[in-house]
Amino acid sequence: MITETKNTLPKEICDFIDVCLTREHPESYLIAVLHKLQQQFGYLTREHMDEVAQRLHVPASFVSGVATFYHFFRLQPRGKFSISVCLGTACFVKGADKILDAFRAELGVDLAETTKDGLFSLDCTRCLGVCGLAPVVTINDKVYSQVTPQQVPDLINRAKADLETTETKV
Amino acid sequence: MKTIHLTIDDMQVSVPEGTTLMQAAETIGVHIPRLCYLPNLSLEGACRICIVEVAGARTYQASCATKVAEGMIVKTNSPEIRQARRDLVELILDNHPMECQTCDRDGQCELQTLAYSMGVRERLFEGKRKRYEVEDSSFSVIRNSEKCILCRRCVRVCSEVQGVHNLSQLYRGFNTLVAPAHVSPMLESVCINCGQCINVCPTAAFLEKDSTDDVWAALSDPNKHVVVHIAPSIRAAIGEGFGLPAGTPETNRTVTALRRLGFDVVFDTNFGADLTIMEEAHELATRLKSGENLPLITSCSPGWIKFLEHFYPEFIPNTSTCKSPMTMLSVLLKTYYAEKHKLDPKNIYVVSVMPCTAKKFESRRPEHFAPAGYPYTDAVLTTRELVWMIKAYGIDFKHLTPGAFDNPLGFSSGAADIFGTTGGVMEAALRTAAEALTGKPLTELNFTEVRATTGLKEASIKIGDATINVAVANGLNNAKTILEKVKRGEKQFHLIEIMACPGGCIGGGGQPYPSEGRYVLDEEILKLRAGALYNIDEAKNVRKSHENPFVQDLYREYFQHPGSEKAHKLLHTHYTPRSPRGIK
Structure with a gap:
């Protein structure tokens, strides 16, 4: 059995935790530490969270509780394609929830999850400010307007095709 | 210590400052129904079953968490309070398996006893149920989250009495789940198998691994x-x-x-x-x-x-x-x-x-x-x-x-x-x-x-x-x-x-x-x-x-x-x- 937590945290995060430990209520910096981790890696790994728990002297179950409570924290890496469905008022009224359901069904993942092949991650967003184009979906930098649930498979296939072209070019 | 005088159910009560309404009521033989409360553990105030009416207060107060105050007038029983408590229990039951007869805690379940004493005789709400697999990796303690009512007694005993902190509340809202870090199987967690979570659980969300x-x-x-x-x-x-x-x-x-x-x-x-x-x-x-x-x-x-x-x-x-x-x-x-x-x-x-x-x-x-x-x-x-x-x-x-x-x-x-x-x-x-x-x-x-x-x-x-x-x-x-x-x-x-x-x-x-x-x-x-x-x-x-x-x-x-x-x-x-x- 492994007896020690692996040291995988970058030095600057370890240093930050050390600074927190000199302050009052070091445990209150947990969210700040997790933010820094997510900024750097895009998501929180189990190993990282366990090491944060050890260094900050916060029980691992508590770290896990905080990381799963806030929607902002991701527990899986983002896919090559980050799909984001706008759930702002205008988009929602125009059926964004049905589009989201179509993505869920087509990809087999829920919000904030990534497909097993690592290609797609599914997210939602609040108003993007282009309500005239509602309902709106963004896939990486591309914006798709007036999307219908029927178009969802096509959007996914197009993204896959894009990937193939880029890979052939390389 | 200062003595506080108040009225509970038309009876005069004098108790030391800092006493809770629930404790004060007990001194005059009034047992307010409760679920998440356990003496020797910290206050949670999660279940709201112990609500009472306090004159002048806008809403019902949880008597486990409300301290007595001079001149307070408290009612622990009225048709409205009984109805409100019963609603609360029914809402808990709404998201609870209806399998009392085949449950390990049948006859010894606090939720069952409470529902009975509240007069719950039919199921009025039929909503979405949370679904989880029974987690039985451990040789000692099995976790059945479908039966969990989120009273957090297990979380409290695991940290406050045992200092193990193995259990915590993960996720949020309807998906809230009591589990070890990363929802690890109990066998792979820091669980020490003491079984205190089983002892304090009001339902059968935690049980020993059966050897009979x-x-x-x-x-x-x-x-x-x-x-x-x-x-x-x-x-x-x-x-x-x-x-x-x-x-x-x-x-x-x-x-x-x-x-x-x-x-x-x-x-x-x-x-x-x-x-x-x-x-x-x-x-x-x-x-x-x-x-x-x-x-x-x-x-x-x-x-x-x-x-x-x-x-x-x-x-x-x-x-x-x-x-x-x-x-x-x-x-x-x-x-x-x-x-x-x-x-x-x-x-x-x-x-x-x-x-x-x-x-x-x-x-x-x-x-x-x-x-x-x-x-x-x-x-x-x-x-x-x-x-x-x-x-x-x-x-x-x-x-x-x-x-x-x-x-x-x-x-x-x-x-x-x-x-x-x-x-x-x-x-x-x-x-x-x-x-x-x-x-x-x-x-x-x-x-x-x-x-x-x-x-x-x-x-x-x-x-x-x-x-x-x-x-x-x-x-x-x-x-x-x-x-x-x-x-x-x-x-x-x-x-x-x-x-x-x-x-x-x-x-x-x-x-x-x-x-x-x-x-x-x-x-x-x-x-x-x-x-x-x-x-x-x-x-x-x-x-x-x-x-x-x-x-x-x-x-x-x-x-x-x-x-x-x-x-x-x-x-x-x-x-x-x-x-x-x-x-x-």
Whole structure:
């Protein structure tokens, strides 16, 4: 059995935790530490969270509780394609929830999850400010307007095709 | 302290400042219904069942969390409050499996009792149900989150009493889930298997891993010689499972019940306890002489041992290498006893009845398997499981005639009986160690200074010309306190007894659920159970482990002397640091 937590945290995060430990209520910096981790890696790994728990002297179950409570924290890496469905008022009224359901069904993942092949991650967003184009979906930098649930498979296939072209070019 | 005067249900009440409305109501015989509240744990205020009407307040107040104030006018009962409480219970039930008849807690479920007393007779809301698989990786504690009502009692006991912090609330809203970090299986978590989460759970979200099927099967197998032995604390608590008052000693009727169930031989784990003392007192004397690895820390409590391996591996050299009384006796059964009766150990089926869920894990440690590959203890039943088996078999416990253990492994000194309560192992060890160290018989056998009524007790004991410093801790948060003190070098201790559960084994995670009007962790119950054990001890002629004639025979015939090579091979063990590392 492994007896020690692996040291995988970058030095600057370890240093930050050390600074927190000199302050009052070091445990209150947990969210700040997790933010820094997510900024750097895009998501929180189990190993990282366990090491944060050890260094900050916060029980691992508590770290896990905080990381799963806030929607902002991701527990899986983002896919090559980050799909984001706008759930702002205008988009929602125009059926964004049905589009989201179509993505869920087509990809087999829920919000904030990534497909097993690592290609797609599914997210939602609040108003993007282009309500005239509602309902709106963004896939990486591309914006798709007036999307219908029927178009969802096509959007996914197009993204896959894009990937193939880029890979052939390389 | 300032006295506060208020009116509850038109009655005048005077209570000290800081009292809660719930406590104040209790002083005038008003029991406000409740669910998440448990004395000895922090306030949660999660279930809202205990709401009352406070004149002038905009909304109903949770009486567990509202403090009394001068001139307050409180109503605990009105058609509106009763309706509101009932709605709350119905909303909890809405997201709860409707399977009371097939549930392990049927008849002993706080939610069921509450729903009944609230007058819930039909299901009005039928909403979305949360769905989870039963998590049964652990040898001791299984988690069934579909039955969880998010009262957080388990989370609180796991951190506030045990300092383990294995359980926490994960995710949010409808998806909120009580689980270890990363929703790890219990077997791969820092869970120490103490079972306190089972004790405090109002429903069946936590249960012990059931062993009764295995035991029934062994009992009906004609090729198996089925031997049972029962832990010291069983006799002090089992009666409660049959509606007898707490603290009723039930050694002899338990023996009869076990024979009726069909066990071939009924022995007493107490014999293992006497043997433990022989080995541990020898270990203490050796360490006192050499001055090495002091303080010596006891090793009987499997919850503490797993805690040691996860949280305090630095104290492994200090911890006694003695196997627990349960495992010592089981080892004897498949070696000494088998040889004596010319039985093939493979055909001996050893069942131990323990107050403890962690013993189930202990019995599955690879260290406690014979070299030929079979476990020394085949099955561990909790007190609750045995109570159920006796009832299921149709045995009228209260009307049984008293029986006696078989010999030689059923005879024990009074020192062994008190193993079941906090401070007992310490006292038993002192009785033997003192006579060994001074060479003189003790004049006073009762070491009352180590009989802990609190979670932590320190004492200095004079033995001959020497003084030894001892500490007794029960509940692992108290163990933490004492171990940190040792680490800081504040005081030189020689012997420390640690029991994982509050009150020691009598408060174990496998003991009967409290009867109506009683609480888990209720100090009154623990005192009564401990009292039963002290009385049994007082009434015995032999009260020192080394004076147990069968233990003396055993050393003459088999082990030669405590700490001998053979004793080391069979009666001692080792510990390994475990992952994940616990956070102190």
